[in-house]
Amino acid sequence: MPFPLHLRLDRRLVRGFHRLYYDAGLRGGTWADTRWLGIGVSKCPLDLWVYQEIVDETRPDLLVETGTFDGGSALYFASLFDLLGRGRVVTIDVDPHERLPEHERITYLTGSSVAPEIRAQVEELAAKAERVMVVLDSDHSRDHVLSELRAYGELVTSGCYLVVEDTNVNGHPAWPGFGPGPMEAVEEFLAEDSRFVVDRAREKLLLTFNPSGWLLRR
Secondary structure (H helix, E strand, C coil): CCCCHHHHHHHHHHHHHHHHHHHHHHCCCHHHHCEECCEECCCCHHHHHHHHHHHHHHCCCEEEEECCCCCHHHHHHHHHHHHHCCCEEEEEECCCCCCCCCCCCEEEEECCCCCHHHHHHHHHHHCCCCCEEEEECCCCCHHHHHHHHHHHHHHCCCCCEEEECCCCCCCCCCCCCCCCCHHHHHHHHHHHCCCEEECHHHHCCCCCCCCCCEEEEC
């Protein structure tokens, strides 16, 4: 049965605003000009709000992030952990920017997120944590994201999240010419790993850069 007319119109409005907001970032505005405590974070603020809800609800001891960039999101997560009085961040990048923010809860690793030596260091840190959450936000090509999903999905503990960033590209609904990316990787990963489910409740604020990317481990 097709969606009622008003719901179809609402979906068109949401997708249209999503494209408008995303495309403005490609010109240096909106998400590309978003900062946390003065450091670029390059995320949709509505997704940052959802992240703080997840961190508060699940209380991870370790949050693993691939894709450090300016370090703003790592600092954001560390700030949340400061408020909760627990938790650490390990963030990985092949070429992190200079003058990354210093914080006692952040560990920086330089290298490919799927390199065996990097994966081994993260696994050692995860072994000391009871609850582990993972955020994937590095190379957005399908094959790379799928490799990350397979490598780091194993570290996510039951009841915690594996978040795949920027599943909105390649026409979902942003940047239609991107090519197979995070969304396609998620679809393939979910077809082979039944331990994870898409948590649609995390898309409640309508605009999210991670549609179908909020994965909850059963």
